[in-house]
Amino acid sequence: MSKATFKPFGDDMSPITEVPRLRSRLERYSLVIVGLFISAGFLGANTLVGFDADMSTLIAVGVVFFFSLFAQTLINAHSDMQFRLAESNRVLESRVSERTLDLTRINVQLTDEIHLRQEAERLLRASESRYRTIFENAGTAIMICDHQGQVLLANSQLHDMLGYTAEELRDSNGWMAFMEVGQQARILRWSVENHATGSSPRCFESALQCKNGENKHFYVTMATILGRPEVLVSLVDISELKQAERRLFHQAFHDPLTDLPNRALFMEVLDMTLRRSRRNRECLFSVLYLDIDRFKYVNDSMGHLFGDQLLVRFANAIKTCLRDSDTVARMGGDEFAVLLDNVQGLEYTDVVVERITTMLRKPLDINGHEIFCAVSMGIMADCRAYENADDIIRDADAAMYEAKSAGGDCCKMFEKRMYRRFKRVLELETAMRKALENEEFVLHYQPIVSMKCGGVSSFEALARWQRKGFGLTPPAEFIPVAEETGLILPLGRWVLAKACEQMSLWQKTYPALADCSVCVNLSGRQFKDPDLEEHIMQVLQDTGLSPKSLKLEITENEVMHNPERAIELLGRIRKLGIKIMVDDFGTGYSSLSYLHRFPIDVLKLDRNFVDRLDTSTVPSDRKIVEAIVALAHGLNLEVVAEGVERVAQREFLAKLNCQFAQGFLYYRPMPPEMIREGYLDKSSGKILMPPNTHHPSLISHHP
Numbered sequence: 246m247s248k249a250t251f252k253p254f255g256d257d258m259s260p261i262t263e264v265p266r267l268r269s270r271l272e273r274y275s276l277v278i279v280g281l282f283i284s285a286g287f288l289g290a291n292t293l294v295g296f297d298a299d300m301s302t303l304i305a306v307g308v309v310f311f312f313s314l315f316a317q318t319l320i321n322a323h324s325d326m327q328f329r330l331a332e333s334n335r336v337l338e339s340r341v342s343e344r345t346l347d348l349t350r351i352n353v354q355l356t357d358e359i360h361l362r363q364e365a366e367r368l369l370r371a372s373e374s375r376y377r378t379i380f381e382n383a384g385t386a387i388m389i390c391d392h393q394g395q396v397l398l399a400n401s402q403l404h405d406m407l408g409y410t411a412e413e414l415r416d417s418n419g420w421m422a423f424m425e426v427g428q429q430a431r432i433l434r435w436s437v438e439n440h441a442t443g444s445s446p447r448c449f450e451s452a453l454q455c456k457n458g459e460n461k462h463f464y465v466t467m468a469t470i471l472g473r474p475e476v477l478v479s480l481v482d483i484s485e486l487k488q489a490e491r492r493l494f495h496q497a498f499h500d501p502l503t504d505l506p507n508r509a510l511f512m513e514v515l516d517m518t519l520r521r522s523r524r525n526r527e528c529l530f531s532v533l534y535l536d537i538d539r540f541k542y543v544n545d546s547m548g549h550l551f552g553d554q555l556l557v558r559f560a561n562a563i564k565t566c567l568r569d570s571d572t573v574a575r576m577g578g579d580e581f582a583v584l585l586d587n588v589q590g591l592e593y594t595d596v597v598v599e600r601i602t603t604m605l606r607k608p609l610d611i612n613g614h615e616i617f618c619a620v621s622m623g624i625m626a627d628c629r630a631y632e633n634a635d636d637i638i639r640d641a642d643a644a645m646y647e648a649k650s651a652g653g654d655c656c657k658m659f660e661k662r663m664y665r666r667f668k669r670v671l672e673l674e675t676a677m678r679k680a681l682e683n684e685e686f687v688l689h690y691q692p693i694v695s696m697k698c699g700g701v702s703s704f705e706a707l708a709r710w711q712r713k714g715f716g717l718t719p720p721a722e723f724i725p726v727a728e729e730t731g732l733i734l735p736l737g738r739w740v741l742a743k744a745c746e747q748m749s750l751w752q753k754t755y756p757a758l759a760d761c762s763v764c765v766n767l768s769g770r771q772f773k774d775p776d777l778e779e780h781i782m783q784v785l786q787d788t789g790l791s792p793k794s795l796k797l798e799i800t801e802n803e804v805m806h807n808p809e810r811a812i813e814l815l816g817r818i819r820k821l822g823i824k825i826m827v828d829d830f831g832t833g834y835s836s837l838s839y840l841h842r843f844p845i846d847v848l849k850l851d852r853n854f855v856d857r858l859d860t861s862t863v864p865s866d867r868k869i870v871e872a873i874v875a876l877a878h879g880l881n882l883e884v885v886a887e888g889v890e891r892v893a894q895r896e897f898l899a900k901l902n903c904q905f906a907q908g909f910l911y912y913r914p915m916p917p918e919m920i921r922e923g924y925l926d927k928s929s930g931k932i933l934m935p936p937n938t939h940h941p942s943l944i945s946h947h948p
């Protein structure tokens with residue numbers, strides 16, 4: 246801080262130098278006066294002595310002159326000395342004043358510095374206290390270590406979290422000793438390499454062993470402290486987060502019901518196995534694809550809870566057939582996949598397949614119910630040639646599908662042709678789903694004729710698919726696929742509704758057809774549908790068709806699949822007034838022992854028997870037909886002979902008193918428009934007989 250200096254004598258004249266100058270002037274005047282007094286005294290003395298006046302004056306002047314000169318010299322010398330003294334005094338004073346100023350300035354600076362230093366110390370103390378407070382109360386464990394990991398200082402949270410005291414930490418081999426060995430080396434290297442450079446902090450996750458032996462997970466941040474050979478380490482306990490993460494991971498990659506790996510995880514493991522086998526061609530591995538047979542039936546009939554328990558028991562049972570290194574996964578629904586890893590030769594695959602099939606021969610106990618669980622299994626014995634995991638599963642699935650198509654409860658080793666078939670089925674399924682939405686299905690009707698009078702007694706509704714770009718597709722091409730894929734349920738419902746609607750319309754338009762009925766095929770899947778009965782009643786109600794105008798055809802095989810259930814269900818349906826026909830009779834299970842118990846009305850003699858009636862040289866072929874017709878009559882059942890193409894067949898059947906016939910000899914299946922335009926007599930509402938049947942051209946229907 247500069248201060249203005251007050252100068253009363255101007256810059257060049259200080260009060261110190263001015264005083265001697267005045268004094269010298271007074272001295273000079275006093276000497277002249279003394280000289281004058283001496284001269285006067287001398288003049289007086291001369292006069293007394295008797296010197297003459299002139300001489301006295303001369304001596305007096307001389308004395309005055311001498312004294313003046315002497316006085317002048319003295320005065321000059323004195324003045325000079327005075328002046329020099331004053332000058333040096335002035336310089337000295339000036340220096341003193343300068344020094345004083347300097348000292349004042351320095352003093353001010355020192356005072357400032359002391360203030361600054363005091364402020365800095367205060368700030369440092371505040372900062373130290375702040376950082377200590379943060380260090381102690383940060384809510385995370387913090388420690389300061391040397392670059393070897395030796396703990397120099399740690400806050401209380403760190404002690405709490407790890408359980409070690411300050412002494413124990415100090416005496417340990419550094420905090421890194423608590424982490425797993427592989428990580429230790431990496432972290433130590435980073436610490437040593439970076440402690441001097443002050444590089445950006447390093448963050449990582451680490452499991453540290455606490456004093457109580459527990460392994461906790463921490464999010465660790467390590468930061469070098471600039472200018473000091475120290476590292477600041479902070480630990481955030483993420484053990485719960487890790488647990489939640491593990492739970493989430495588990496949920497994302499495991500099936501919640503069976504706790505088995507799910508499809509995503511299985512595909513991941515399969516992919517890794519495939520990649521490993523590419524590096525080492527010796528690594529053989531196999532894949533099994535399993536689907537529980539008739540699981541949907543169990544689910545529908547026993548309830549979903551029971552179905553779930555079956556899946557869990559099945560999953561556990563499969564696990565017992567495998568080694569720990571094998572993987573079993575639930576791929577969805579009732580499908581499971583097994584990865585047999587590192588099989589030493591493919592014999593192990595056979596062994597496991599055998600173990601599974603043996604295991605399945607024993608019943609599974611579910612809530613006291615003994616359930617035999619059959620599976621269809623696709624086997625991919627050696628998967629090394631594959632490019633990706635998806636293709637392996639695709640082919641394993643195709644082999645499983647083949648096993649399922651073969652009736653289930655069997656294993657099929659994958660062959661290339663299976664995939665082609667599987668692909669075709671998949672394509673058909675997709676196309677059929679769209680076809681259902683776009684209403685590409687139509688019904689053709691084939692009249693069934695009374696052999697006595699040639700009248701039409703009923704019409705069989707037969708599904709056709711007007712497939713875009715493929716023309717009219719026959720049911721043999723799509724019904725089996727619809728059965729396999731379950732699409733038969735929506736398709737079957739549509740057929741039933743459409744056929745009842747058509748018959749109702751015909752009856753309303755042509756009263757002569759009032760006693761005519763429509764026959765609708767029921768597939769096995771439909772027959773197992775628990776809502777079947779309700780659906781039939783709903784359709785009859787919606788279309789206004791009388792139950793006696795509806796006949797349901799079910800194949801002998803389906804009836805025999807679960808005879809007791811068939812007896813019960815068919816009985817209820819029949820009570821509604823609907824007639825039951827057994828289709829393809831004679832081709833499937835021998836149901837003779839059951840036949841009398843079945844609540845049925847009509848047997849349909851299979852086309853193959855009819856075909857051989859006039860061509861076969863084996864007499865037994867005709868005997869079989871005779872026996873079936875006689876049996877039916879004995880049980881009071883009507884018989885419809887299917888596939889009657891030739892007159893000879895008709896005549897043979899007529900002799901046996903077979904009541905009804907269906908075949909190209911009479912009519913081919915036709916769209917309703919063709920029946921209306923070509924065969925319906927508009928005035929009478931009766932069906933016209935085709936010319937080649939040798940019956941009267943206009944024939945009334947026969948009830």
Ligand SMILES: Nc1nc2c(ncn2[C@@H]2O[C@@H]3COP(=O)(O)O[C@H]4[C@@H](O)[C@H](n5cnc6c(=O)[nH]c(N)nc65)O[C@@H]4COP(=O)(O)O[C@H]3[C@H]2O)c(=O)[nH]1
Binds near residue numbers: 828829889890914
């Ligand atoms: N060679 C020859 N064949 C004759 C003769 N007369 C009739 N047919 C054919 O025999 C089949 C009779 O039907 P199905 O035994 O119930 O056999 C049906 C039935 O099992 C199934 N089907 C057709 N429509 C449906 C449907 O809507 N639902 C279900 N579940 N199955 C259906 O498809 C099978 C085949 O039906 P389509 O191809 O229409 O074949 C029909 C019919 O065209 C003949 O004199 N000679």
